[in-house]
Amino acid sequence: MQRQFFNSGSRAISYFDSAPAQRDARVVLLIHAFPLGAAMWEGQVKALPDGWRLIAPDVRGFGGSTIDEPDEEPRIDDYAKDAIDLLRELEIASAVIGGMSMGGYVAMAILRRQPGVATAVILADTRMTPDTPEGRANRRSMLAVVDREGPSGVSRDMLPRLLGKTTLAQRPTVEPLVRRLIKQQSPAALRGAIQRMMERPDSQAVLEQLAVPTLIIVGDEDVITPVEDSRRLQAVIPGSELVVLPETGHLANLERPDLFNDALRALLSRL
Ligand code: MLT
Numbered sequence: 001m002q003r004q005f006f007n008s009g010s011r012a013i014s015y016f017d018s019a020p021a022q023r024d025a026r027v028v029l030l031i032h033a034f035p036l037g038a039a040m041w042e043g044q045v046k047a048l049p050d051g052w053r054l055i056a057p058d059v060r061g062f063g064g065s066t067i068d069e070p071d072e073e074p075r076i077d078d079y080a081k082d083a084i085d086l087l088r089e090l091e092i093a094s095a096v097i098g099g100m101s102m103g104g105y106v107a108m109a110i111l112r113r114q115p116g117v118a119t120a121v122i123l124a125d126t127r128m129t130p131d132t133p134e135g136r137a138n139r140r141s142m143l144a145v146v147d148r149e150g151p152s153g154v155s156r157d158m159l160p161r162l163l164g165k166t167t168l169a170q171r172p173t174v175e176p177l178v179r180r181l182i183k184q185q186s187p188a189a190l191r192g193a194i195q196r197m198m199e200r201p202d203s204q205a206v207l208e209q210l211a212v213p214t215l216i217i218v219g220d221e222d223v224i225t226p227v228e229d230s231r232r233l234q235a236v237i238p239g240s241e242l243v244v245l246p247e248t249g250h251l252a253n254l255e256r257p258d259l260f261n262d263a264l265r266a267l268l269s270r271l
Helices: 038-047 076-089 102-113 133-162 165-170 174-183 187-198 204-208 227-236 257-269
Strands: 002-008 011-017 026-031 052-057 095-100 118-124 214-219 241-245
Touching (some): 002 076, 011 038, 076 102, 076 187, 102 187, 102 204, 133 187, 204 227, 214 257, 227 241, 241 257
Parallel strands (some): 026 095, 214 241
Antiparallel strands (some): 002 011
């Protein structure tokens, strides 16, 4: 995938595009999880059926995207607005809209802002509910870790929960890959994402109105957004399909790319 750039006001938004020249291809837009960047989606290109194009933006401050300094009144909708602006810039009127975890929160914000843009939806290892008071307290602790130790501290604290127990025990290449993807990020980007996740609203109302094919994917060893969160999503999204990946944690596409890609390909092939 080639990294491309788009300028929005004074900021640059970077994104990976699997087929920039294929303007007539159908598009799947995937938003990355926290605290990784869009490079986490590299392994999904080979899941695309013919005629499909993957576009994966880095949200503000992540990867090659810049961030406003100061980053005032951070809202999850900022990321959604950037993604919608990117699609508009590329003259893409509609796309499959998907995301993992934080990327799922962004996908829900896109659906809230511009419901007509989605031809289908993918929600991987995510949830529709806002942070609980305990979750917000954990976010404040994480902000302190970012200020004290930067991405290395976040990586150390989160890795044991980002990956499933089977991956940690039996798939030795995944942990160094995820650590590398985390350490590329700047403290300002991590701080901005934590603040945005803390402020995100409940998305149940928008999901109840969804009238496009929706694929929900979750790892059965996900401890950050456990299977019950995905079952709740399935219960509110009309006609949605839930795929539970065995022996897989929170970062399902990196832990089990084969199974994740099967589910992605199956969805795209029937659209
Ligand atoms: C993510 O994986 O994007 C985040 O861990 C989600 C969250 O912290 O709510």
